[in-house]
Amino acid sequence: MTPRPSFKIPKIPEMTIRRLSVYTRCLLQLEEDGVKTVSSEELAERFNLNSAQVRKDLAYFGEFGVRGIGYYVSGLKAELQRILGLDREWQVALVGFGNLGSALFNYKGFAHQGFRISVIFDDDPQKAGRTVDGVPILPLRELAQEAKGRNLQIGIVAVPPAAAQAVADRLVAAGIKAILNFAPTRLKVPKDVRLQNVDLSIELETLSFYLAQVSR
């Protein structure tokens, strides 16, 4: 019944994955600083969370630690990068090259982690046809053929809310299995497509809720 490979994966909590990401970043820093080993306790206090949490998160994927010592920084870093799929390059399609889309494109941090925006789609005739930093901007209708030719694996949706579902449908139809959505819309996608939403309004409204509470 499960579409997952059968050999393992005892169901990993979503939050664990997010923390792995954070640990990885921390390990990169530690490695740079020349630190060789780190304990779950040390790692935990940097993010003020529980050391058992850290151990449990890591133990989902294997026994990376050494009792009495801790974890070897570069070994663990490599393991986590492999687990998170950061040991390879992902081809990313950016859809929507407006305010947000261009900010994302110009941000160099993603490329360092192996996320390569190799093509941009935008239906604005002023933009489509141009090239930025050697990356072509194409009309959305060319998505299907480009997806295959470029082996696109991740789609970023940075178009206005009204266009978001249509764009997502196209991405899905093109065989893309992972979508990062910035539009404030609840997109419908098939179960085998992983959807991650970033909704800045929610973040701001959480803040204003808090402020409204304390100022009442």
Add this chain to the structure above:
Amino acid sequence: MTPRPSFKIPKIPEMTIRRLSVYTRCLLQLEEDGVKTVSSEELAERFNLNSAQVRKDLAYFGEFGVRGIGYYVSGLKAELQRILGLDREWQVALVGFGNLGSALFNYKGFAHQGFRISVIFDDDPQKAGRTVDGVPILPLRELAQEAKGRNLQIGIVAVPPAAAQAVADRLVAAGIKAILNFAPTRLKVPKDVRLQNVDLSIELETLSFYLAQVSR
């Protein structure tokens, strides 16, 4: 002991607040479409979640519904906006006017929800001193005095990771109680300051984890 007003607030789950935000957006749409009432069931299926969830979320704050009918769209919308603090205008300070900062500034959606970016801080001498759309860009050192004069309540951190903690410290020192952080850094702030992080690397890495899993 609790700094919260004593009359109510039986501890609201974080996720409830985030959902209120989503409900509000949906209600705005429904109102626009001329829909007068909506049931918890209808509301729930739009986000594929449970109708009991919706009712419980709303019941934390009062009895807004009418049994046998559902919720009156515009009444509920107004209530939720009040609860989320969207019935007033918040003064927002944007720190860092680079790729991301300018995308956020140019986005008009926030202003409609009452979040007004009334001043920008950036230490780049090429930027500081200028004005964009009537909003001044100032060096960070002027934060303290501006915070009082402009009654700044929310700070957005959009500077490089290395500068983020220093900026956050300044925001805190200036009396700002709510911070939205885009830098991939775990900021340390006092307990009475509400911190909301948006970490796009985590979102992308969650996607690549998923892709790496299924392709194994």
Add this chain to the structure above:
DNA sequence: GTGTGATAGTGTTCCTGTTCACATGGCTCC
């Protein structure tokens, strides 16, 4: 005014994720 149907509100159960606590087991030093 009363009956009926529909839906909100809520106590309880269930389940997932977090924390605790301890036994396990590799490393080091004598």
Add this chain to the structure above:
DNA sequence: GGAGCCATGTGAACAGGAACACTATCACAC
């Protein structure tokens, strides 16, 4: 080579949020 150390890995307790199922309540029809 054995003893002691010390941080890991993990089963069990705990907590908090989500789902369920039931009861109370309201609108409306007759």
